[in-house]
Amino acid sequence: MAKIIVEVMLKPEILDPQGQAVASALPRLGFTFAKSVRQGKRFEIEVDGDPTPAQLAEVEKASETLLSNPVIETYIVKIEK
Amino acid sequence: MSFRIGVVTFPGSLDDRDAARAIELAGGIAVPLFHASDDLKEVQAVVLPGGFSYGDYLRCGAIARFAPIMNSIVTAANHGFPVLGICNGFQVLCESHLLPGALTRNSNLHFLCRDQKLKIENTNTMWTTGFKQGQEILIPLKNGEGSFQCDDETLNMLENEGRVIARYVDFDPNGSRNLIAGISNERGNVVGLMPHPEHAIESLTGPSTDGLTFFTSVLHQLVGR
Numbered sequence: 044m045a046k047i048i049v050e051v052m053l054k055p056e057i058l059d060p061q062g063q064a065v066a067s068a069l070p071r072l073g074f075t076f077a078k079s080v081r082q083g084k085r086f087e088i089e090v091d092g093d094p095t096p097a098q099l100a101e102v103e104k105a106s107e108t109l110l111s112n113p114v115i116e117t118y119i120v121k122i123e124k
Numbered sequence: 125m126s127f128r129i130g131v132v133t134f135p136g137s138l139d140d141r142d143a144a145r146a147i148e149l150a151g152g153i154a155v156p157l158f159h160a161s162d163d164l165k166e167v168q169a170v171v172l173p174g175g176f177s178y179g180d181y182l183r184c185g186a187i188a189r190f191a192p193i194m195n196s197i198v199t200a201a202n203h204g205f206p207v208l209g210i211c212n213g214f215q216v217l218c219e220s221h222l223l224p225g226a227l228t229r230n231s232n233l234h235f236l237c238r239d240q241k242l243k244i245e246n247t248n249t250m251w252t253t254g255f256k257q258g259q260e261i262l263i264p265l266k267n268g269e270g271s272f273q274c275d276d277e278t279l280n281m282l283e284n285e286g287r288v289i290a291r292y293v294d295f296d297p298n299g300s301r302n303l304i305a306g307i308s309n310e311r312g313n314v315v316g317l318m319p320h321p322e323h324a325i326e327s328l329t330g331p332s333t334d335g336l337t338f339f340t341s342v343l344h345q346l347v348g349r
């Protein structure tokens with residue numbers, strides 16, 4: 044069964060204090076690789092069979108109305124087999 | 125005669141009773157409205173109270189926006205019906221696109237609860253006519269996601285059109301752009317405010333009675349209509 048994945052991220056210009064907190068916690072645990080961290084959301088949406096173009100169009104619509112807030116966030120839609 | 129002001133209860137609203145009490149103390153009739161109904165019960169204005177509607181799931185106010193009562197409120201607000209959104213109510217107004225911008229996590233990540241000084245910057249909205257321009261007031265602020273964010277273009281528009289109604293003074297609680305605590309729509313009938321005027325209406329329980337003026341302002345405006 045295929046999954047439709049929607050990933051939502053804050054726009055680059057929007058302050059992400061959660062990501063910053065994660066970035067500053069990493070070195071305290073000895074992880075020194077991160078220059079910066081931004082935190083987002085991932086939605087996994089199951090559909091019957093392969094997603095149809097009509098379903099994907101609906102997912103796009105849902106992504107810009109409910110799953111993300113276009114004022115502060117961007118989203119991408121992917122299909123995962 | 126007195127005016128009927130509705131207070132919407134969403135699942136997770138907390139301050140609906142305090143808002144109703146503030147309306148009554150200001151001289152209005154508080155009318156409880158329910159999220160699942162689209163019936164505005166002939167109210168002449170609406171308050172969207174603070175709290176955690178739908179558990180703040182997804183984003184604050186994101187799910188409340190799709191409640192049946194919000195369809196009626198959005199339609200009415202676009203025709204000049206007065207709406208005040210406090211805290212979570214402000215978040216709902218932004219998610220409903222009645223107000224521009226969005227409220228995001230406080231810059232220091234902490235939930236903050238304090239008596240906050242504000243400066244009133246616009247006394248022409250339906251909810252702020254009782255204040256003096258530049259008046260400083262002290263009302264409680266309590267939220268985790270109160271940082272007002274928008275793009276530069278929107279910020280310039282808000283500033284140039286005088287739509288910032290209140291700004292934080294002496295202390296930056298959350299990293300809001302230009303210390304914005306509250307804004308209005310173009311027409312001045314829709315106002316969103318992060319701090320809580322409904323908790324500052326009586327000296328026994330609040331740090332001041334400054335909050336009451338938001339509610340008396342709208343009642344005076346309704347008389348004048």
